[in-house]
Structure formats: structure tokens, C-alpha cells
Amino acid sequence: MSHHKALITGGSSGIGLDLARRLAGEGTHLVIASLIKEEVASASANLKKDFPNINVEAIHMDLSVASEVNRLVDLCNEKHQDIDLLVNNAGYGLYGNFKTLSLERQLNMVDLHIKSVMKLSYELLNLKSFPALKSIINLSSISAFQPNPRFATYGASKAFLYNWSRSLAEELIAMKRNIHVLTVCPTPVRTQFQENADMGKSKLYDSWLTIEVGTVTKDIMRALKRRKKMIVPGRRFHMLHKVVSRFPESWRIFLSKDALKEKRG
Numbered sequence: 001m002s003h004h005k006a007l008i009t010g011g012s013s014g015i016g017l018d019l020a021r022r023l024a025g026e027g028t029h030l031v032i033a034s035l036i037k038e039e040v041a042s043a044s045a046n047l048k049k050d051f052p053n054i055n056v057e058a059i060h061m062d063l064s065v066a067s068e069v070n071r072l073v074d075l076c077n078e079k080h081q082d083i084d085l086l087v088n089n090a091g092y093g094l095y096g097n098f099k100t101l102s103l104e105r106q107l108n109m110v111d112l113h114i115k116s117v118m119k120l121s122y123e124l125l126n127l128k129s130f131p132a133l134k135s136i137i138n139l140s141s142i143s144a145f146q147p148n149p150r151f152a153t154y155g156a157s158k159a160f161l162y163n164w165s166r167s168l169a170e171e172l173i174a175m176k177r178n179i180h181v182l183t184v185c186p187t188p189v190r191t192q193f194q195e196n197a198d199m200g201k202s203k204l205y206d207s208w209l210t211i212e213v214g215t216v217t218k219d220i221m222r223a224l225k226r227r228k229k230m231i232v233p234g235r236r237f238h239m240l241h242k243v244v245s246r247f248p249e250s251w252r253i254f255l256s257k258d259a260l261k262e263k264r265g
């Protein structure tokens with residue numbers, strides 16, 4: 001299924017930007033909303049240069065702030081009622097112990113990963129002016145599947161998103177709304193995320209669990225077309241998840257703790 005216009009939060013970098021490029025390649029117009037003005041402007045300029053037939057609207061806003069999410073909803077209602085794909089992708093990580101990380105940054109993360117996603121999805125699902133909405137993609141993480149010491153708030157917010165997104169998918173099927181919801185749970189992906197989360201100290205991104213952004217977005221596009229409900233990108237990681245999810249919780253905590261250890265030396 002192809003889409004006419006996509007709203008991608010966090011569409012200026014990493015997974016969001018690569019997905020924007022793939023969608024633009026299929027003729028989908030874009031609205032991207034991200035935090036840093038210069039990043040959004042540069043992503044938008046490059047997209048317009050590479051895909052001259054595609055309309056790109058780029059907005060910079062802090063989506064962890066409720067009034068900013070309202071501003072985005074108003075803008076969509078005024079100018080982009082033809083959005084038929086919503087990609088809830090904006091996010092960041094914070095590596096470290098709950099007790100020592102900034103509480104404010106952790107609460108902002110919860111607002112961004114949970115409240116803004118709920119608000120945006122609710123409004124686009126309920127506004128009369130959005131009859132076109134066909135698909136929603138929610139970026140969760142493999143952190144959703146077990147407790148994650150040193151990544152506690154991040155993992156817990158992605159666990160919320162995972163469960164909420166999977167439930168929403170089933171509710172919309174039961175309501176015969178014909179809106180497909182895809183939940184995406186990547187293993188570590190090399191993007192700006194790693195540096196922003198201060199994960200250089202951890203050994204996670206040096207491990208065999210890491211996947212390239214192009215593989216993630218290729219799998220998302222395939223899953224979107226096949227109306228899959230949930231993917232762990234990378235075939236071997238999808239299989240691995242099926243096996244690991246059967247392990248006792250204490251084993252899964254052990255594995256997560258080990259993966260999130262600090263590097264030696």
C-alpha cells in the first residue's frame with residue numbers, strides 16, 4: 001500500500017530521516033517535525049533537492065511539550081488534512097542509573113515517548129478532518145521486552161509504547177477502522193541516538209546485536225506493505241526475539257544487564 005502524505009516525528013535524523021527518504025522515493029509527500037531548527041532545515045533542504053517532485057514541510061518543535069504537540073495538531077488540521085501515514089518516531093535515550101540521571105530529562109523522555117504519541121495519535125484518529133489516515137507506525141525498541149538496568153526509564157517508556165501500540169492495533173481491527181498499526185522494535189541502530197544517550201561508555205553498540213539504519217527502514221517498508229503488526233528488524237533478530245522471549249525473566253534481565261554494561265578500561 002502506498003501513502004499520499006506522511007507525518008514523521010523525528011524525521012530529521014537516523015531512522016526517521018532514512019524512512020522519509022524511502023517514502024519520498026515512492027512518491028509520498030512529507031511533514032517532518034523535530035527538535036533542532038538547523039537539523040530540520042538541513043534535512044528538509046536535502047530531501048527537497050533529492051526528491052524535487054515531493055512536497056516537504058519541516059517544522060522544528062519540542063514534542064515533549066504538550067502545547068507544542070497541540071501546535072502540530074493545529075497545523076496538520078489547517079494544512080495537512082491529507083496525511084494518511086503517522087510515524088511516531090521522535091525519541092532519545094539516557095544511559096545511566098535512574099538515581100543519578102537528571103530527573104527532568106527522564107520525565108521529558110516519558111512525555112515525548114508516551115504522552116506526545118498518545119496525543120498525536122488520538123487527535124489524528126478522532127478529528128473529522130482526518131478520514132484519510134491509513135497507517136500508524138510506532139517506534140518502540142527491544143528494550144520493551146525486559147527490565148533494563150542502566151536504561152530503566154527508556155526501556156519502561158518503550159514497554160508502555162509497545163503494549164499500547166499493540167492494543168491500539170487490535171482495537172482498530174475490532175472497530176473495522178481499516179487503519180493499520182505497525183509496532184517496530186529495533187535492536188541497537190547506529191545513529192545519533194548512541195551519542196545523544198551517552199552510550200559511548202557502554203559496550204552495547206560494539207556488539208553483534210547492532211543493525212544498520214538502512215536494514216531497519218527497509219524492513220519497516222516491507223512490513224508496512226504486508227500489514228505486519230510487529231517487527232524486530234533484521235531477520236536473525238526477529239528469530240532471536242522469538243527464542244529469547246521464552247526465557248525466564250531472570251535470564252532476560254541477566255542478558256540485558258550484560259549488554260548494557262560499561263566498557264572496561
Ligand SMILES: NC(=O)c1ccc[n+]([C@@H]2O[C@H](COP(=O)([O-])OP(=O)(O)OC[C@H]3O[C@@H](n4cnc5c(N)ncnc54)[C@H](OP(=O)(O)O)[C@@H]3O)[C@@H](O)[C@H]2O)c1
Pocket residue numbers: 009010011012013014015016033034035036037039040061062063064089090091092093112139140141142185186187188189190191192193194196
Ligand atoms: N538507535 C537505536 O539504537 C534505537 C534502537 C531502538 C529504538 N530506537 C528508537 O528509534 C527512534 C529514532 O531513533 P534514532 O536512532 O533515529 O535516533 P536519532 O538519530 O537521534 O533521531 C531522533 C530524532 O528524534 C528527534 N527528537 C528528539 N527529541 C525530540 C523532541 N523533544 N521533540 C522533537 N523531536 C525530537 C530528533 O530531533 P533533532 O535531531 O532535531 O534533535 C531526531 O530527529 C527513537 O524513538 C528511538 O528510541 C532507536
